[in-house]
Amino acid sequence: MANTDSLLLELILSKNVQVLSEATLEIQGKFCEPRNDFQSNRKMNDPSQQIKCIQTQRVHDWIFYCTDHQKRISIPEDCVEQIRNCRDTGNDVTTDCEGIPDSSNFTVLSESRKFPGIPGIRIVSIRFTIHIRVQFKCNDTPLCHFEVPVTTVDEVALCIPKDTSIAATISNVDCTAFSISITPVCTNPSITLNIPEAVTCTGDITGTVTCNDAPVPGTAVTFSPNPVVTDENGEFTTAATIPEGTAPTAVSITASTTVNDIPAFETELTTVNCPSCDVLAYVTNAGEGENTVSFIDTSTNTVINTVTVGNTPFGVAITPDGTRVYVTNQGDDTVSVIDTVTNTVVATVMVGNGPISVAITPDGTRAYVANANDDTVSVIDTVTVGALPFGVAITPDGTRVYVANSLDDTISVIDTATNTVIDTIPVGNSPNSVAITPDGTRAYVTNADAGTVSVINTATNMVIDTVMVGNDPRRVAITPDGTRAYVTNRANNTVSVIDTASNTVVATVTVGNAPNSVAITPDGARAYVTNLGDANVSVIDTATNTVIDTVTVGDVPRGIAIGTICQG
Known part of the structure; x- marks a missing residue:
């Protein structure tokens, strides 16, 4: 210093x-x-x-x-x-x-x-x-x-x-x-919102918070459905969850934030909906004076509705989107079409003589009906097949229809692109129904008079195995995972359970009198069996292969189909 x-x-x-x-x-x-x-x-x-x-x-x-x-x-x-x-x-x-x-x-x-x-x-x-x-x-x-x-x-x-x-x-x-x-x-904060035009049940909402054209990280954004905090880029994402049962509704969503005590908000419009869905079983009742379809709620195993259809209803199938149920009426050569929202018959379609079974393509655009008395399949159109066509099934890709011809002991294979028969496969005596595995590689055919099930390789259309089951096997259904096939044996009052890996019977379940049709819930947990002689439906737990419930329906229940039906 x-x-x-x-x-x-x-x-x-x-x-x-x-x-x-x-x-x-x-x-x-x-x-x-x-x-x-x-x-x-x-x-x-x-x-x-x-x-x-x-x-x-x-x-x-x-x-x-x-x-x-x-x-x-x-x-x-x-x-x-x-x-x-x-x-x-x-x-x-x-x-x-x-x-x-x-x-x-x-x-x-x-x-x-x-x-x-x-x-x-x-x-x-x-x-x-x-x-x-x-x-x-x-x-x-x-x-x-x-x-x-x-x-x-x-x-x-x-x-x-x-x-x-x-x-x-x-x-x-x-x-x-x-x-x-x-x-x-920050002196001029703003929010941008990116919302889908429509949100069904769940959907992501994203956005960005900026100020003076620069991202604002770590700031809280408040809005319904969920509050969030922006990331290092000033961006945020949240999931919108729509309550089940919400009908299509136009809503506005507003996001708001405060930066340096300066508020900012943005509002966007969208449409939200979330149908309320139930798994229902549809049972055809063909008793004298009955001519109805019973609706079973599989969560409670109770009949929640009954709809009158044509004369002597037999087969039943549900469209993939769950909006329509098709019922074959054997006594008046028609198919009744039920609207699952109103639970009313909205159309009646004339088909061939003696319609028995019906199957619907995976895209829901066509129904194939087996007409037992004139040897045809109606594509709500017509294809000539073998004698007394009874059962019908469609491959998961929708390209092939397999029809069981009861008097010919054959299976007709229809190309859905041309609606022509491209192959005929010999099977057992009096084939009654067909079910195809979820992967489309195998078709299982019940042979009523032989007491067997034929297993067809769908790539070659050749029978590769024959499984002995009960007496008078009528219908077959395959679990969603493809591991089991359930076969109703009318004369024995039983259901045979086939392991599809080994094609052997691994369980036999006693059900009601004269079991006819069988359907399995989408989760594979239950099999529902119509009992012609008892006017009821047996409910099988597929984990234990035991009957856990019995549901009373109309007289002479024949066909059954199970699907997910959504309202809203």
Whole structure:
């Protein structure tokens, strides 16, 4: 020091202003005694070469500038006396400095302006006030200390958009360095919402929160259905869950947030719906004067509705979308079409003579009806097949129809593209029904007079196995996983359970009198069997292969089909 009465401090703001986080800048500074070797670094000779903004996706990188400040500070008299006494005794006097916590502040003095000749850079005039505690020591023994406010006014070059407000935090202050963090302040927050045109049961809602065209991470977004917090890119995603049973409804969804105490919101319109779905079993009742279809709720195993159809209903099938039920009426050569929403017959279609079975293509566009008395299959159109066609099934890909011809002991294979018979397969005596595995590779055929089931390879249309079952096997159904085939044996009052991997009977279940048809729930947990002689339906637990319930229906129940029916 030049003398003991005053202390000359110089503030030199460093060359580098650096990004601390996604939208925070740091200025490194120094307090030091004047040193001539700094002189060459204190001025910018060519700002256009030394100041550089690198625009990235969210942040603004390096800024270069340099400025210096000097302040001559008077030392308190008592401290001056202690310093002199230390020196008079031949000891060394040293100085330490530290910042006083929470004593610094900043003020923006003017609006930002363009930096001449350098795109993207704006000049902001800022006054920084930094409070320093100066400590004198005599051979490292503390002598005295006092506080010094240091105020600097600087024009800082920042890579920020026009009209951006900023905030600054001064920290890490000591005698040799300090940090100033400068953060753009949000003044114009906004939300964008991306909502599907329609949401069925569940759907994702996404969006972005921005401010001054920059993403805002970590901010809470509140809206129904669920509140969320934006990620590092200012983006958010939430799942909308629509209550079951909701009919198609136009709704508005509003998202809101608050950034720097400034609210923002956005509203978008969409249509929501979520049908209420039940697994129902449809049973045809062909008793004298009956001519009905019973609807069984499989969750309670109770009959919830009964609809009158044509004369002597037999076969039944449900469209893949669950909106229609097709019922063959053997006594009047028709097919009744039931609307599952209104539970009424909405159409009656004339088909061939003595319609027995019906199957529907996977896309729901065609129904194939086996007409027992005129040796045809109606495609609500007609295809000539073998004698007394009884059972009918369609491959999962919808390209082939397999028809059991009871008097010919054959299976006719129909190409659905041309609706012509492309193959005829000999099977056992009096084939009655057909079921195809979910993977479409095998067809299982019940042979009523032989007490067997023929297994057909659908790639070659050849019988590859024959399984002995009970007496007078009538219908067959395969579990959704393809591992089991359930066969009704009318004369034995039983159901044979075939393991499709080994094609052997692994269980025999006693059911009601004269079991005729069988259908399996979509989850494979239950098999429902119509008992002609008892006017009821046996419910089999497929895990234990035991009868767990019996449901009373109409007289002479024949066919059965199970499907998922949705309302809403």
